[in-house]
Each structure stands twice: as C-alpha cells, then as structure tokens.
Amino acid sequence: MPFAVFVLGLAVFAQGTSEFMLSGLVSDIAGDLNVSIPAAGLLTSGFAVGMVVGAPLMALWSRRWARRRALLIFLGVFVAVHVVGAVTPSYGVLLASRVVGAVANAGFWAVALVTAVGMVAPEARARATSVVVGGVTVACVAGVPAGAWLGEQWGWRSAFWAVALVSVPAFFAVARAVPDGGGRGEAGEVSARDEVRVLRGAGLVLTLVTMALVQGATFCAFSYLEPLVTRVTGFGAGWVPVILALFGVGSFVGVSIAGRVGGARPRALVMAGLVALTSGWVALAVAAGSPVAVAGLVCVQGMLAFGTGTALISWVFRLAARAPTLAGAFATAAFNVGGAVGPWAGGLAIGEGFGFRSPVWVSAALMVLALAGAGAALLVVRRDGQPGGWRGAGAEADSEGVAA
Incomplete structure (x- = not known):
C-alpha cells in the first residue's frame, strides 16, 4: 500500500474529527449560543448539506487540476473556516x-478517494478505500472523544481550534507525499458527460440511495448520542467521551474487516451488515436505559455502520468504473444526504416530544428502507448483468478498472 494512501487517511482523520465532534458538544453549543438542542444538531446537518452540494461540484471544478494541488486547496480552506468557527x-x-x-x-x-483507488491494483482497491475511510474511524476513536473532553474542560470552541491545529501537519504531509498525478492516468481522459451517463444506471442509483439511508440512520442516532446517554441511560457528562470512543473503536474494527474481506464477498458482507444494523438500532432503542447494554451496542453499531459503509463505497467504484472523477464524489454526496436527513429527522422526533430515544427508532426505520433499497439494487444489477457490481473482485474489475 503506497505511503500516500495513509497520508490521505491522516488528512481525513482531521476532517472526520470535525464532522463528528458535534455529537459530544451539542448541549454546550446550544447553551452558549442560546439556541435549542435540535438547532445545534442542525449544525451537523448543515455540514452534511455542504458535503452533498460540494462533492460533485468540487470534483468537476477541480478535475483538470493536479490532484495534490486540489487536495491542498481544499484542506487550506478547511483550516481557515475552523478558525472562523472558533471565534464567532x-x-x-x-x-x-x-x-x-x-x-x-x-x-x-472526492479527490482523495479516486486518488487512493487509482494508486493501487484492482484487487487492493477495497483495502485502499478502507485506509482512507479509516481516517474517519480513528477520528471517532481518538479525535471525537478528545473534542468532547476539550469541550468539557475549556468550552466547545477549543475543539474547533484543535481541529485547525491538527489539520496543519496533515496539510504538509499531503504536500510532501501525494504525487501530482495521483494514479495510473488522468481523469481528463473521460469526459464529464460520459461520467454522468454512467452514473444514471439504475443499479448504481439504488446503491447510492442505500448508502444515503445507511448514513442517515447512523447520523440520526449518533448526532443525539450525548443527550441519550446522559438523559436516558444515566451516564454522567464525563462518560460521553468514553461512549464516543467505543463507537469509534467499533467503527475502526468494521472498516478493517471490510477492507480485508469486502473485495471477496461484498454481497454477503453488505446484506448481513444491513440486517444486523437494523436489529442493533432496535435493540439500542429498547435497552437505552441500561448502561451496560448501551456501551456494548454503541460499539457494535459503530462496527456495523462503518464496515457496511466501506463495502458500499467499494461497490460504487465497481459499478461506476467508467466514471473515475464522479464516482467518489457521488459516494460522498450519497453518504452526506443521509448525514443531512438523519439529524434533521432525529431533531424533528425530539421536537415533537417523543423523547431522546426517538432518534434511535428513526434510525431503525431508515434501515428498513435501506434493506429494501439494497434488495432492489441487487435485482437490477443481476437483471442488467452489470460488471463488478455485487460480486467479488475478479477479471472483470481488472479489465474495467478505475481510471484514476
């Protein structure tokens, strides 16, 4: 595995810390800025909306840029806005x-995913994807709990300063390690119109919908995990970083498993993951009053959510092998459609007076829809005989490739 792939994972760690850290800070932000907890939760939805809009637009805008230049510009802007967030x-x-x-x-x-996948052989693409996504899981293990601890000690603004500071070494690491081309060819060889045509395939669209629903379920519960564990389960505020770390440990294990076995048995991994995730959210909603059950289920759900999500990303790259620039962008957008809808739906349930267990029940309902979407995608891919969609990596994937 090229060292540059791990560097991309480092940068994703810094950014993933920012994306997830608000789950441990919503009460403090709400109190400091005089807004409701659902309004503070909408900061997560706002981030997700930016991801949805930004992924395809930024991928298209930067497709003629050298990959390293694009990555550095995006990371530089990311640092600047966190300084603004810390002082406003x-x-x-x-x-x-x-x-x-x-x-x-x-x-x-969008650029990091296609860069990482393009730097390795077809049989190693699932692992390269897992390394990049693994940056998010490390953020859940270390960055997000650290952000929650910083928020408890010095206020929520300190977490924003910490993200900006952690991003600086990531910036210099990307500048030093990532090559300009980033892969085995140039994205410009495929026209944007041809890529969009590929992305209109029914099997791919259904897979992206499934991804959005899975992420929606994950963010719906995760965004309101802090009030759940403090106001329903009975944990003190000091336990919030520990619970968040358990979710992160589980997610790291899930990504690692997906990277190792997702290329060989993607259908079995994803379908089993979807069923288990649905059951797990139901179990968490029912057992939310038990500290032991909550601690265990949070860890398991992190493993299932990120393991299944990583496998779904690999599927998208196989189905969209002829859309090298936009495959990663649309995978990112699909995940963040769910990331926007999930906290909104969970906040709506809380706002209607259904209590802090209600977002977990909403997560279970979203997973039922995800199961239906995955089943429909499987039928369409089998019907159309799309290469590389729901099978393991093989000669087809080698010949199709991802033109990076």
Whole structure:
C-alpha cells in the first residue's frame, strides 16, 4: 500500500474529527449560543448539506487540476473556516462556516478517494478505500472523544481550534507525499458527460440511495448520542467521551474487516451488515436505559455502520468504473444526504416530544428502507448483468478498472 494512501487517511482523520465532534458538544453549543438542542444538531446537518452540494461540484471544478494541488486547496480552506468557527459569537456565522468547511471537505474526499483507488491494483482497491475511510474511524476513536473532553474542560470552541491545529501537519504531509498525478492516468481522459451517463444506471442509483439511508440512520442516532446517554441511560457528562470512543473503536474494527474481506464477498458482507444494523438500532432503542447494554451496542453499531459503509463505497467504484472523477464524489454526496436527513429527522422526533430515544427508532426505520433499497439494487444489477457490481473482485474489475 503506497505511503500516500495513509497520508490521505491522516488528512481525513482531521476532517472526520470535525464532522463528528458535534455529537459530544451539542448541549454546550446550544447553551452558549442560546439556541435549542435540535438547532445545534442542525449544525451537523448543515455540514452534511455542504458535503452533498460540494462533492460533485468540487470534483468537476477541480478535475483538470493536479490532484495534490486540489487536495491542498481544499484542506487550506478547511483550516481557515475552523478558525472562523472558533471565534464567532453568532450561530448563523457558525452554521455558514460549517457549510463552507463541508464543501471543502467534500472536495477533498472526492479527490482523495479516486486518488487512493487509482494508486493501487484492482484487487487492493477495497483495502485502499478502507485506509482512507479509516481516517474517519480513528477520528471517532481518538479525535471525537478528545473534542468532547476539550469541550468539557475549556468550552466547545477549543475543539474547533484543535481541529485547525491538527489539520496543519496533515496539510504538509499531503504536500510532501501525494504525487501530482495521483494514479495510473488522468481523469481528463473521460469526459464529464460520459461520467454522468454512467452514473444514471439504475443499479448504481439504488446503491447510492442505500448508502444515503445507511448514513442517515447512523447520523440520526449518533448526532443525539450525548443527550441519550446522559438523559436516558444515566451516564454522567464525563462518560460521553468514553461512549464516543467505543463507537469509534467499533467503527475502526468494521472498516478493517471490510477492507480485508469486502473485495471477496461484498454481497454477503453488505446484506448481513444491513440486517444486523437494523436489529442493533432496535435493540439500542429498547435497552437505552441500561448502561451496560448501551456501551456494548454503541460499539457494535459503530462496527456495523462503518464496515457496511466501506463495502458500499467499494461497490460504487465497481459499478461506476467508467466514471473515475464522479464516482467518489457521488459516494460522498450519497453518504452526506443521509448525514443531512438523519439529524434533521432525529431533531424533528425530539421536537415533537417523543423523547431522546426517538432518534434511535428513526434510525431503525431508515434501515428498513435501506434493506429494501439494497434488495432492489441487487435485482437490477443481476437483471442488467452489470460488471463488478455485487460480486467479488475478479477479471472483470481488472479489465474495467478505475481510471484514476
């Protein structure tokens, strides 16, 4: 595995910390800025909206750039907006900074995914994807709990300063390690119109919808994990970083498993993951009053959510092998459609008076829809005989490739 792939994972760690850290800070932000907890939760949705809009737009805008240059520009903007977020007294400015930061993050993700996949042989693409996505899981293990701890000790603004500082060494590492070309060819060899044509395939669209629903379920529960564990489960505020770390440990294990076995048995991994995720969210909603059950289920759900999500990203790259620039962008956008809808739906359930367990029930409902979407995608791919869609990596994937 090229060292540059691990460097991309480092940069994603810094950005992933920002994306997820608000789950441990919503109460503090709400109190400091005089807004409701659902309004503070919408900062996560705002970030996700920026990711959705930014991923395809930034991928297209930067497709003629050298990959390293694009990555550095996106990471530089990301650092700047976190400084703004750390000093602003305005909820509106904070929300705007989250959206702009997300657009930059989306551009980085779109370029980073196709760069990582393009630097390795076809049989190693699932592992390269898992290394990049693994940066997010390390953020959940270390960065997000650290952000929650910083917020408890010195206020939520200190977490924003920490993200900006951690991003600086990532910036210099990308500048030093990532080659300009980033892969086995140039994205410009494929026209944007041809890529969009590939992305209109029914099997791919259904797979992207499934990804959005899975991510929606994950973010719906995760965004309101802090009030769940403190106000329903009975954990003290000091336990929030520990619970977040358990989610991160599980997610790291899930990504590692997906990177090792996802290339050989993607259908079995994803379908089993979807069923288990649905059952797990139901179990968490029912057992939310038990500290032991919550601690265990949070870890398991992190493993299932990120393992299944990583396998879904690999599927998208196989189905969209002839759309090298936009495959990563649309995968990023699909995940963040869910990331926008999930916290909104969870906040709506809380706002209607259904309590802090209700976002977990919403997560379970979204997973039922994800199962239906995955089943429909499987039928379409089998019907159309699309190469590389729901089978393991093989000669087809080698011949199709991802033109990076």
